[in-house]
Amino acid sequence: MVTINDIAKEAGVAKSTVSRYLNNGSVSADTRRKIDKIIEKTGYTPNNFARSLKAQKTNMIGVMIPRLNSASTNEVLEGIDEMTRKLGYQLIITNSDQNNEREFENIQTLAKQKVEGVIMFARELTPEHIDTVKKTGTPFLFIGQKAEGIHSIIHQDYQAGAKIGTYAIELGHRHFLYVGVPEKDRAVGVERRQGFLDAVRPVNGSTVEKIESDFSRTSAYQKALAFLPKTEATYIVCATDNIAVAVLKAAKDLGYSIPEDFSLSGFGGYEATAYVSPTITTVSYPYREMGLEAVKKLVRLIGKEEVPNISEMGNELVINQSTAYFDKI
Amino acid sequence: MVTINDIAKEAGVAKSTVSRYLNNGSVSADTRRKIDKIIEKTGYTPNNFARSLKAQKTNMIGVMIPRLNSASTNEVLEGIDEMTRKLGYQLIITNSDQNNEREFENIQTLAKQKVEGVIMFARELTPEHIDTVKKTGTPFLFIGQKAEGIHSIIHQDYQAGAKIGTYAIELGHRHFLYVGVPEKDRAVGVERRQGFLDAVRPVNGSTVEKIESDFSRTSAYQKALAFLPKTEATYIVCATDNIAVAVLKAAKDLGYSIPEDFSLSGFGGYEATAYVSPTITTVSYPYREMGLEAVKKLVRLIGKEEVPNISEMGNELVINQSTAYFDKI
DNA sequence: TGCTTTAGAGGAACCGGTTCTGTTGATTAG
DNA sequence: CTAATCAACAGAACCGGTTCCTCTAAAGCA
Structure with missing residues (x-):
């Protein structure tokens, strides 16, 4: 050299x-x-190492993601990438494969790398997570979940759920099937669902059946194949767009028409919802903006500025072809 | 600290x-x-910096991708991530946003970072690219395109094109519409297409109309909306699965049935082709394995072992519901 | 008991940069 | 003509580790 x-x-x-x-x-x-x-x-x-050593500044930001093949994650990442570059930082991306052990490992690795701050896409948050994070002394920002004493930036998941609930009720539906994800993911598994339930429950005669999938399309597809024939629901609420795409496919394969036999909606606003037939009603989340905001916020944290503990991103109901009035009342 | x-x-x-x-x-x-x-x-x-400085070894591998929201890229990345971790390296991922200038920048950045090697997802390769890469003195591995004097790992794109061509001819089709991408991407834009053309052209009375899209769904959707009504083709060959999904959507929106009015196929084997109706015939590429192989190969390069200049990954025709016999001969 | 070996520890040099201090010769001001 | 100023550069110290060399005291051996 x-x-x-x-x-x-x-x-x-x-x-x-x-x-x-x-x-x-x-x-x-x-x-x-x-x-x-x-x-x-x-x-x-x-040699940047030698430079950083003397300068006591690495200009690196760490990002920890749960998996690489998630559309939403990648959109946020794009935003992060853009702002990171704009502010003159270098990105180190680590993938935890949705595995707690590997998350702990990665937190350590990033700390050794002396990144100036870390943006972590949070899934399941255990006390051990919080503990490990706090021990590093590195500025941390959680995306998607909030945790006591750690800054975070989250979606208004409860409100998103409520939007779908209110909309479905307005359409005249009363019987729902909720295809959810495990509660370990509080934001998606609990709050999103609760928003929906709270909007729907007060209405006379409404019922909600629940089944649980994971975030993969295969799982949702299998569950739907088994469950659709026996449900009395007229509206299927899917906890993510991915699940919605899979359920739509299952419904078609079973010979149902959407929205004639079932109305169907997702959450997220992925591109995929616009390229299936019918297009899927969803709540669109500002993923890219979230990435931009995340970096801005982290950089302020690094600079020891005052930053609000929790920032929330809005969202928007997007009505597509997969939902229709229930006119058989 | x-x-x-x-x-x-x-x-x-x-x-x-x-x-x-x-x-x-x-x-x-x-x-x-x-x-x-x-x-x-x-x-x-x-402090890893101080360590690396003395050890003259950073244990970092750089990866350069053209964009974050590509399903194929992300699958390869998963493979890279897995093998990287297994072999004890740390990943630095940089995104060039399909922009040559930023690719040059990123090559420099990675070199300064003293990564031990770089895996670069190649798109358009200019002499300047080759030049910049060679100047760094860092081991480089190109994914997806080959270049004189630089190691690479590529798909058998020509063969994939030929597979689709042969298959379509077997089904009895003679009139084709090829929805391609710019030739700047040699592998996808030229070789894949050429494989198809060479399989189809020798057949009596065959015709191929060509239109060009880019890699985005929106573009392909627009082009298809305009072109489908006036084509005489009975089989539409899309250069990527993404394009196929968009063309399928456009066809449906125009009131066509697939495969009754048109047969349709893509390339890639993305999950998306399995979750639309009808499912789309495609050529499945071993993306994940490619990532694994890439890291193994790069590490051998870093260790100055003898490595073949070009490695090729196979692929496989996957017949789904979007293609059917042309029985009106 | 006396000599050799060895585990454990200290000290200094080194990795490749940045930055502070000091020196020198030329230029400018008085 | 002398003193002050300044551009240009050399040299040394430093950043936070690793490693080599050296020293000492205890253990092993005859």
């Missing part, structure tokens, strides 16, 4: 001069030209 | 002792206990 010493030696100057050349200036035109040429020739690039 | 010096001072030992404690051993049980306690108390984590 070519180092600053090699450059200095070859140019016949002190390495401090080369360093000055690389940074602020105060180098004569003559020396400048000499160094220029040698760097060009050798293809020298300064 | 807590450093090894702080630990040493507090324990009343030399920092070399603490270092030995952290690494190989040769520390008395007594001292070990003392240091143990202090590290626990202070939450000390060794």
Whole structure:
């Protein structure tokens, strides 16, 4: 590897001069030209490690995601990437594969890497998570879940659930099937559902059947195949767009028509909902903006500025073809 | 920040002792206990930079992707992530947003970061790319495209195209519409198409109309809306699954039935093709395996082992519901 | 008991940069 | 003409680790 010493030696100057050349200036035109040429020739690039070591600043931000193949995660990531670059930071992305052990590991790894802050896509949050995070002393920002004493940025999941509930009731539906996800994910598994339930329950004669899937399409598809024939629901609420796409597919494969036999909706606002037939009604979340906000907020945290503990992102009901009036009342 | 010096001072030992404690051993049980306690108390984590600086080894691998919201990229990334972790490396992911300038920038950034090797998802490859890469002196591996003098791992795109061509001819189709992507992406834009054309052209009376989209669904959807009504084709070949999903949607919106009015196929084997109706015939690519292979190959390159210049991954025709015999001959 | 071996620890050098201090020769002000 | 100023550069210290060399005291051996 070519180092600053090699450059200095070859140019016949002190390495401090080369360093000055690389940074602020105060180098004569003559020396400048000499160094220029040698760097060009050798293809020298300064070692960022050595730099960071002295500067006590790594300019790196860590991101921890639960899995790589999630549309929502990737949209947030795009936002993070954009803002990160804009603010002059470098991203280190680690994947935990939805595995708690690997999350702990990754928190450690990022700490060793001396990233200046970490954005973590939270799923299930155990006390051990909170503990590990606090021990690092590194600024942390959770995305998607809130936790005592740690800054976070979340969706208004309860409100999103309520929007769907209210909308479905307005359409005249009274019998619902809720395809949910495990409660370990509080935001999606509990709050989103609760918002829906609270909007629907007060209405006379309403019923809600519940089944639980995970976040994968295969699981939702299987559950739907088994459950659709025996439900009395006229409206199927899916906890995510992915689940909705899978349930739609299952319904079609069983010979049902959407929205004639069932109305159907998801949450998220993924592109996929617009490229199936019928297009799926959903609540659209501002993923990209969330990524932008997350980085801005983290950077303020790094700079030890005052930042509100919890930020919430809004969302918006998007009515598509998969939902219709229940006119057989 | 807590450093090894702080630990040493507090324990009343030399920092070399603490270092030995952290690494190989040769520390008395007594001292070990003392240091143990202090590290626990202070939450000390060794600074990887300082370590790398001395060790001349960063244990980092850089990955450069063109965009974050691509299903195929993410599947390859999963494979990369898995193998990377297995072999004890740390991933730095940079996104170039399909922008050449940013690719050059990122190559520089990764070089400064002193990653031990880089896996780059190649799109358009200009001489400047090759040049920039070679100048870094860092081991590089291209995914998806080959380039003179740089190692790469690619799909058998020509063969994949030929598979679709042969299959469509067997079904009795003679008139084709090829929805392609720009030729700047040689693998997808040229070779995949050429494989198809070479399989189809020799057949008597066959015709191929061509339109060009980009990799986005919106673009493909718009083009299809305009073009489907006037084509004489009975089989639509889409250069990617994403395009196929969009064309399917457009066809439905125009009132066509698939495969009754048109047969339709894609390339890639994304999950999405299985969750639309009808399911889409495609060629399935081993993305995850490609990621695994890529890291293995790169690590061999880093270790200066002999590695074949180009590795090819196979692929497999997956027949689904979107293609049918053309029986009106 | 005396000599050799070895475990455990300290000290210094080193990795590749940045930055502070000091020196020198030329330029400018008085 | 002398004193003050300044640009340009050299040299040394430092960042937080690792590692090599050296020293000492205890253990092993004859």
